[in-house]
Amino acid sequence: QVQLLESGGGLVPAGGSLRLSCAYSGRTIRPLAMAWFRQAPGQEREFVAIIGGYGRTRDYADSVKGRFTISRTGTKNTIYLQMNNLTPEDTATYYCAADQTYQAIIDNNSAYWGQGTQVTVSS
Numbered sequence: 001q002v003q004l005l006e007s008g009g010g011l012v013p014a015g016g017s018l019r020l021s022c023a024y025s026g027r028t029i030r031p032l033a034m035a036w037f038r039q040a041p042g043q044e045r046e047f048v049a050i051i052g053g054y055g056r057t058r059d060y061a062d063s064v065k066g067r068f069t070i071s072r073t074g075t076k077n078t079i080y081l082q083m084n085n086l087t088p089e090d091t092a093t094y095y096c097a098a099d100q101t102y103q104a105i106i107d108n109n110s111a112y113w114g115q116g117t118q119v120t121v122s123s
Contacts (some may be wrong), residue, residue, distance in 0.1 A: 002026035003095070006096045009117030010084055020081040022096030022114055031076035033102040035110070038092035038119075045095070045108075051079055051101050055073045063089075086121045093118050 024032060028075040031053035031063040039045040049060045058070055067086075072079040083090065094117050097110035104110060 002028065002032070002098065004096045004098055004112055004114035006094065006114040006117040007094045009094060009119045011120045011122065013122050016086050017080055017082070017084045018086065018114060018119060019083070020117060020119070021078060022080075022098075023078040024098055024112065025077075029100065032098040032100060032112070033052075033105055034072065034079045034096065034098045036070065036079075036081050037095045037097055038058075038090075039095070039116075040092040043092075045106070047106075048094070050102065050105055057102065080118075083119070086119075088121045090122045091117055091119060091121050 002024050004022055004024050007107045012018050033053050035050035037045050039049050047061050051058045051070045051072055055072045067068040067084050069082040096114035098112040099105050099110045
């Protein structure tokens with residue numbers, strides 16, 4: 001059974017930076033495609049960034065392009081989200097998602113989800 005564990009959330013002033021981490025445990029056939037989503041209070045969950053299993057493919061939501069960077073370790077089971085120039089609009093619970101296929105995540109149909117980590121950006 002695959003499990004995801006996120007870390008790195010917190011409170012940061014506007015313009016600041018945070019780095020989120022997400023590691024998965026459990027046996028898989030190949031490295032999982034992984035992504036970050038976020039959900040602000042009263043809003044629907046939205047896609048933030050995605051990275052393929054071998055790190056060769058990445059994509060971002062327009063709202064975070066140029067500010068956020070998704071990456072993964074050489075062992076492939078941990079991903080990071082470096083968030084720079086944060087704004088209060090980035091305040092949300094950030095969720096890590098993973099799946100055997102990149103497309104499943106794009107289709108918002110990920111097999112695995114983490115519990116979430118809170119990011120709060122003060123103005």
